[in-house]
Amino acid sequence: MHPTDDQLVAAYLERGDAQAFRRLVERHQERIYGYLLGMVRDPEVANDLFQETFLRVLAALRQERASYTRQGRWLAWVLRIARNAALDYLRSRRRWQDVTPEDGEEGGSFWDRLPDEAPGADELLEEAELQERLAACIERLPPEQREVLLLRQEAELTFREIAELTGVSINTALGRMRYALINLRKMMLQPQKQPASE
């Protein structure tokens, strides 16, 4: 038997079944933690934010007028809380800066901010370094593109859910994802071109 998220929530709320809540946490821990880790790039901070997220979830569930309405969207609801926790942290660290329209979705000015140093082509062949570099490139993405990428790739939200969560149209969410992938590819391929041109 594979209970749904809503059934587990009901089991926790109505019977106080803590193991049901554990199943909820463990079922989605990779998605939520992966999103948080991609946002803050620090495993310790991501752990703290993960815990903070679920403490907020518990507090919200224990209110009589809980904001979760059991419409089969548990993950999206928890991710909204996780996003708020992450943005609170990033704003407190001033690592999340609102993007002005002049920055552009095309990423023209963004490329000017890319660091000059780049690893050699041989390093990219190694899987571990590839992943590390990929993570570093994701971190360098413009915030709005990085967030959509993490919400789709790590948290596995649909683009419609991402649009609702971030308060944009679905086409904007799709466009941000497209530019995120294109920019990511350019960043990943850029070091390979430099040795070839030399």
Add this chain to the structure above:
Amino acid sequence: MSKRLPRQEVPGSMDDKRLHLIRLLYGEALPNGIAPEEDPELAAEWRALQEVKGWLDARPRRRPDPAVVDRIVAAAARPVVADRPARRGRRRWRWRVAAGALTLLVMVGGVWYRFWTDEPLERPGLVVAEQVPTTPEPVELQPWLHLMAQAEADVRPEPPQPWLRWDDREAVQQIYRQLQLLEARSTPEWEPALPLESWPTGGGRPGLVPASRRNH
């Protein structure tokens, strides 16, 4: 979060076909979608997107520290239901206090209305001194007043109040009746008085006898 990120709309040049590629890449394509491999304009981008997604899919999934999950579950194990009855209990207690205060207020209001707003002028069965007619009432009214006072006394068998006893209608009526009775008795209904000189002074007729003629 108090501030939302500013919206950045996708430039108008963004082709719907290219956005459709993203949907297609993540399995969210609508029915009757395009086939990017067959479109020379989109084929190159489709391959590029697939390459990046391959890198992303190859990333290992990361999990939080198990101790963090244990702490969350420990926090969740605190009884959820215990909070709500506690709140309900507090609410019940507040309702009881409110109901008690309301009852007390009604009782105080009733007592106040009973003793302080019962002005003698409006109270049936009472007649203030100013209302007592200064001129003698016709005797014909006395039975009506008596009957009315009797009826009111039957309806309201309340104990007499010492500070109001003097103003009791029955007592006033009784005094009034006594006054009328005394007045009636003190007013002789004799024939017109005869002059003293016309009274017989002798001859066996009764009347005044001069002192000098009295037989002692």
